[in-house]
Amino acid sequence: MPSFMHSYIEDIIDVKGDGHCGFRVVAEHLGKGEESHVLIRRALIRELNMFRTDYLSIYGNEKRLQYINDGLYPPKIMPTSGIAPKDKWLTFPDMGHILATAYNKVVVELTKPEIGISETFFPLRGPPPSDPFSRILCLGLIPNHFVYVKLKDGCPLPPTCKEWRIHRAKDAETWEYKFLDRQSKFEELMKIEKGEHQKNEDNPIIVIDDEDEIKL
Incomplete structure (x- = not known):
């Protein structure tokens, strides 16, 4: 996640990395315990349909919608690796809309630019x-894994997913108004x-070793 956000984090809670981690984070946040991740899948399936x-x-x-719907169902048979296949993982932005709406939550995805988009x-x-x-x-999204990030009150928040502005109902538009100052700060x-970061790339540190060789 962006380095500047580190000081705005209260705690980070890891969950089991078995391909269900995104759903586990949601279950943990709701106080159900991460092992209740299947209940989260069911709620999202119900909302979508x-x-x-x-x-x-x-x-x-319809093809894309059905793919997302199928991805919300847990695998019928878990691979011998114990990790659910990628098409069964929680994905953003597709499932972000479903998750926020099903639970009436402000859902934030934080990650590094080289991994994805914070939204x-x-x-x-x-x-x-x-x-x-x-x-x-x-x-919080790190390579191939989600963690539960507890943010401090009043912390900056990433920009709104652009699709939300296009497809949200009229009565939902004021959600964003409440967070605009925090998004501007982010x-x-x-x-x-x-x-x-760009400045560091443009001005690399020069190291001179004992044999006066210059390395970039």
Whole structure:
């Protein structure tokens, strides 16, 4: 995840890395315990199929929607490796919309730019509650694994997934308004971090060893 976010993290909780890790994080956040990850899959399947027409407009075609739906079902037979195949993993941005809407949560994905995109997902339907700041669920993505990230109050948040602005219902638009200042802060800090990274690339450290050889 972006380096500047480290100081805004209260805690990081790891979960079992068996291909169900994204669903395990959600179950842990909800207080169900990570072993209840199948219940999360069921809730997302129910949300997707109850509002299938709405999600079809997001995914573009029936084939893509069905692929996502199939991915929410746990594998019928686990591989001998004990790790669920990739087509059964929690994926963003596709499942971010379903997750945020099913649980009425502000779902945040944090990761490094070289891995993916840090984004915020709001529910597609319904207005925010009186205290939307208590509804944040953050998943940290490291290579091929999710961890549960507990964020500090008032921390910066990544920008909103662009698809949300296109497909959200009218009564859901005020979700984003509540977090705009925090998203602006995130983008400001991200620009600084990217600028420092570029500066380091443009000005590599020169090391001179005992034999006066110059290495870049």
